[in-house]
Amino acid sequence: MGNPTVTNLLAGGAVVWYAPVAEAVPADSVAAGTAWGGNWERFGFTKTPLSALYDFEELDMMVQEELTAVKRRKTAENMTLETTLAEVTSDYMALFTSGTATTTAAGASQVGKDELDVGGEFEIDEYAYGVEGTYTDASGNDFPVRVFIWKATAKLNGALEFGKEDYPGVPLQIKALVDASKSAGQKLFKLQRVTAAATG
Numbered sequence: 463m464g465n466p467t468v469t470n471l472l473a474g475g476a477v478v479w480y481a482p483v484a485e486a487v488p489a490d491s492v493a494a495g496t497a498w499g500g501n502w503e504r505f506g507f508t509k510t511p512l513s514a515l516y517d518f519e520e521l522d523m524m525v526q527e528e529l530t531a532v533k534r535r536k537t538a539e540n541m542t543l544e545t546t547l548a549e550v551t552s553d554y555m556a557l558f559t560s561g562t563a564t565t566t567a568a569g570a571s572q573v574g575k576d577e578l579d580v581g582g583e584f585e586i587d588e589y590a591y592g593v594e595g596t597y598t599d600a601s602g603n604d605f606p607v608r609v610f611i612w613k614a615t616a617k618l619n620g621a622l623e624f625g626k627e628d629y630p631g632v633p634l635q636i637k638a639l640v641d642a643s644k645s646a647g648q649k650l651f652k653l654q655r656v657t658a659a660a661t662g
Contacts, residue, residue, distance in 0.1 A: 483589060483590050487608075487610050490656060494594065512543060516651070518536045520534050543635070547632040559580045563577070589614065591636050594606050603659070607655045608653070611638045614638045620633035
């Protein structure tokens with residue numbers, strides 16, 4: 463565990479990325495704050511801090527001879543991300559509603575427009591998601607801290623509020639699904655913290 467270290471502290475916001483399920487994660491050498499490459503797309507600005515919660519349900523195994531559980535095991539586990547996006551676009555809304563976004567270019571007698579069609583679909587779209595934050599080491603070097611969720615669904619996590627005191631945001635909740643193709647202990651998410659640049 464080591465001694466407390468100030469450089470382990472993270473400050474500032476985190477950015478959220480999404481990609482098709484099974485998309486390769488960015489190489490370890492991809493610098494903090496740069497594009498992840500491949501089919502990874504970054505969400506735009508966020509209006510609220512990003513929260514990430516891993517939790518699980520437990521089964522206490524009791525025996526008649528003891529007053530306290532003798533063993534405990536997980537019976538369910540979850541990983542949830544929540545934030546509010548600052549940009550309201552049909553493309554983002556399509557991701558969170560399993561809807562279809564279409565863009566029509568302006569032309570003769572035709573206005574340019576974005577449209578979102580939603581409703582009547584049973585299936586919820588699945589994507590891989592990633593989160594990136596940044597920390598600075600004792601030498602002033604910035605390194606990424608990343609969380610990769612292999613498979614998840616997303617939904618609107620509240621109402622869009624329109625009023626004169628504030629601007630609307632898109633409340634977002636991302637809930638992980640199991641990736642059964644991975645080994646036990648690796649099926650939900652990975653946390654990666656780069657600690658030093660390559661030496662060669």
